[in-house]
Amino acid sequence: xxxxxxxxxxxxxxxxxxxxxxxxxxxxxxxxxxxxxxxxxxxxxxxxxxxxxxxxxxxxxxxxxxxxxxxxxxxxxxxxxxxxxxxxxxxxxxxxxxxxxxxxxxxxxxxxxxxxxxxxxxxxxxxxxxxxxxxxxxxxxxxxxxxxxxxxxxxxxxxxxxxxxxxxxxxxxxxxxxxxxxxxxxxxxxxxxxxxxxxxxxxxxxxxxxxxxxxxxxxxxxxxxxxxxxxxxxxxxxxxxxxxxxxxx
Amino acid sequence: xxxxxxxxxxxxxxxxxxxxxxxxxxxxxxxxxxxxxxxxxxxxxxxxxxxxxxxxxxxxxxxxxxxxxxxxxxxxxxxxxxxxxxxxxxxxxxxxxxxxxxxxxxxxxxxxxxxxxxxxxxxxxxxxxxxxxxxxxxxxxxxxxxxxxxxxxxxxxxxxxxxxxxxxxxxxxxxxxxxxxxxxxxxxxxxxxxxxxxxxxxxxxxxxxxxxxxxxxxxxxxxxxxxxxxxxxxxxxxxxxxxxxxxxxxxxxxxxxxxxxxxxxxxxxxxxxxxxxxxxxxxxxxxxxxxxxxxxxxxxxxxxxxxxxxxxxxxxxxxxxxxxxxxxxxxxxxxxxxxxxxxxxxxxxxxxxxxxxxxxxxxxxxxxxxxxxxxxxxxxxxxxxxxxxxxxxxxxxxxxxxxxxxx
Numbered sequence: 001x002x003x004x005x006x007x008x009x010x011x012x013x014x015x016x017x018x019x020x021x022x023x024x025x026x027x028x029x030x031x032x033x034x035x036x037x038x039x040x041x042x043x044x045x046x047x048x049x050x051x052x053x054x055x056x057x058x059x060x061x062x063x064x065x066x067x068x069x070x071x072x073x074x075x076x077x078x079x080x081x082x083x084x085x086x087x088x089x090x091x092x093x094x095x096x097x098x099x100x101x102x103x104x105x106x107x108x109x110x111x112x113x114x115x116x117x118x119x120x121x122x123x124x125x126x127x128x129x130x131x132x133x134x135x136x137x138x139x140x141x142x143x144x145x146x147x148x149x150x151x152x153x154x155x156x157x158x159x160x161x162x163x164x165x166x167x168x169x170x171x172x173x174x175x176x177x178x179x180x181x182x183x184x185x186x187x188x189x190x191x192x193x194x195x196x197x198x199x200x201x202x203x204x205x206x207x208x209x210x211x212x213x214x215x216x217x218x219x220x221x222x223x224x225x226x227x228x229x230x231x232x233x234x235x236x237x238x239x240x241x242x243x244x245x246x247x248x249x
Numbered sequence: 250x251x252x253x254x255x256x257x258x259x260x261x262x263x264x265x266x267x268x269x270x271x272x273x274x275x276x277x278x279x280x281x282x283x284x285x286x287x288x289x290x291x292x293x294x295x296x297x298x299x300x301x302x303x304x305x306x307x308x309x310x311x312x313x314x315x316x317x318x319x320x321x322x323x324x325x326x327x328x329x330x331x332x333x334x335x336x337x338x339x340x341x342x343x344x345x346x347x348x349x350x351x352x353x354x355x356x357x358x359x360x361x362x363x364x365x366x367x368x369x370x371x372x373x374x375x376x377x378x379x380x381x382x383x384x385x386x387x388x389x390x391x392x393x394x395x396x397x398x399x400x401x402x403x404x405x406x407x408x409x410x411x412x413x414x415x416x417x418x419x420x421x422x423x424x425x426x427x428x429x430x431x432x433x434x435x436x437x438x439x440x441x442x443x444x445x446x447x448x449x450x451x452x453x454x455x456x457x458x459x460x461x462x463x464x465x466x467x468x469x470x471x472x473x474x475x476x477x478x479x480x481x482x483x484x485x486x487x488x489x490x491x492x493x494x495x496x497x498x499x500x501x502x503x504x505x506x507x508x509x510x511x512x513x514x515x516x517x518x519x520x521x522x523x524x525x526x527x528x529x530x531x532x533x534x535x536x537x538x539x540x541x542x543x544x545x546x547x548x549x550x551x552x553x554x555x556x557x558x559x560x561x562x563x564x565x566x567x568x569x570x571x572x573x574x575x576x577x578x579x580x581x582x583x584x585x586x587x588x589x590x591x592x593x594x595x596x597x598x599x600x601x602x603x604x605x606x607x608x609x610x611x612x613x614x615x616x617x618x619x620x621x622x623x624x625x626x627x628x629x630x631x632x633x634x635x636x637x638x639x640x641x642x643x644x645x646x647x648x649x650x651x652x653x654x655x656x
Contacts, residue, residue, distance in 0.1 A: 076649075096558070097560075100557065100558040100559075101558070102556075103555065103556040109554055109555060113547070115551040117259070117548065117551075117552075118266070119262035119263055131252065131255040132555070132557060134251050136251075
């Protein structure tokens with residue numbers, strides 16, 4: 001089932017959207033980059049609501065603004081106008097340290113290049129973020145092992161990233177992202193470096209997290225396979241939301 | 250604490266991660282610190298040698314003389330050997346000795362030379378260079394021994410040797426010259442060539458008997474005091490001045506101000522030398538550490554993206570820099586100590602004896618290693634590492650979390 005919206009107002013579309021609170025709210029978000037003193041409008045006043053439990057894909061060609069929007073939502077990059085709130089927190093009023101703390105406690109990240117710390121084992125990579133949060137050692141170990149086990153990596157906890165396949169590394173990255181139980185999981189092209197089989201397996205993992213644990217997931221992607229796994233597909237073009245579609249995966 | 254352990258662990262792993270590069274970095278630091286340790290121990294040895302030479306060259310740490318003696322040395326400005334020397338218990342003394350030390354002329358059948366005729370009590374001279382003289386022939390058997398000990402250089406000049414007779418002309422207590430024949434008991438080798446050329450020793454008692462007039466029984470011209478700790482010289486001089494207001498009390502620094510200035514300058518030389526070496530090393534260190542940060546731009550960006558704030562990132566980079574420095578410094582100190590021990594017997598500078606004596610040291614330069622120097626320069630090296638980490642840390646702080654998204 002697919003439902004499409006073409007108006008330009010806020011898009012509160014989601015399953016049970018009438019009862020779920022928005023995890024992400026964007027209002028009139030603009031982002032302008034200067035390229036050799038020529039302004040480039042990466043985002044042109046984006047309005048968007050993402051509600052709890054949604055699995056959203058941001059798609060679009062290069063330069064469409066999907067990564068910029070993802071970065072703004074994740075507090076990785078600023079914006080020049082508008083407001084972005086995550087979990088009810090207005091990102092526009094936070095300083096660098098507060099944004100870092102928000103990312104640490106509220107948002108999980110999965111990167112295209114996995115970005116695991118190469119000198120740490122899989123378990124230590126997952127524990128790392130808990131350690132930054134100040135979680136005690138015993139609890140840290142248990143939670144890291146649980147997260148790895150839930151992603152089928154229980155036997156690989158002691159291995160370093162270099163000893164794992166790409167798919168396994170990305171699953172460790174997902175374990176690291178979810179171990180803190182964030183309100184929002186942001187994934188930037190998470191399957192771009194994986195073959196189709198591993199891609200499907202990984203997407204199944206994300207889907208399972210979304211459906212069984214109700215985790216809100218936003219992923220930027222070019223890949224139609226990824227879009228096929230998500231419950232809501234947002235197509236971006238020239239810094240604006242071109243199409244916002246909800247479907248049953 | 251939890252976070253510090255995390256950062257320490259991460260820094261340690263990162264240091265081990267680039268083994269080859271860091272090995273060369275460690276080696277560079279170790280060689281620099283080891284070399285500095287060795288060179289500083291030689292400089293310190295030079296300083297100690299200068300101090301010992303200054304003190305053991307008959308002056309001691311403190312010398313007591315009659316007023317005016319320093320300007321016009323003669324037995325007319327002598328004082329009594331009954332003068333008692335005592336210091337409080339807080340100022341321990343190695344020893345003290347009484348002497349007559351007068352300008353004289355020595356003549357053999359072939360040559361005549363100006364010398365310093367020194368009447369000594371041999372048993373009290375364990376505080377001066379007399380203790381270290383290598384004597385060919387016989388030594389003085391006591392204060393009443395009226396024979397002479399002359400230096401090898403002087404013996405060669407006079408073309409004399411042990412057992413031969415020479416004539417000494419010296420002014421007596423009555424102001425008249427006394428000329429007397431002496432037998433040479435022995436010829437000595439001294440660490441300093443000037444001592445061989447200038448010093449002529451004889452027994453104090455015998456000299457007193459030969460030179461004394463009606464004014465004083467058993468006259469002496471100086472009392473030399475050597476302390477356990479050179480730094481006590483000020484308080485010791487003050488005590489002695491209070492006890493003997495009729496005498497002039499001078500410490501070795503007042504008697505040999507040029508040597509004192511050089512000794513003081515040595516500490517500055519060591520620090521300047523250290524910073525010259527370390528500043529050269531710092532450029533290499535900073536360059537390597539910045540390269541290390543640049544090499545991990547995405548990784549550090551990822552740490553920022555995951556929520557590590559700038560302060561923690563700064564601490565991590567600084568910990569890595571300081572960690573590298575600590576390992577290199579410890580290895581360098583071990584290397585330096587090993588080199589110092591290898592040179593424990595000293596460096597023989599006798600081939601340059603005249604030049605060496607001109608700068609006030611003996612011909613055997615022994616490195617001197619002190620715990621204070623090791624801790625000071627080890628600590629300063631780590632401090633240099635800490636400041637060197639500023640540049641890579643500043644570079645790391647500029648890394649945006651967006652770098653994690655770079656593909």
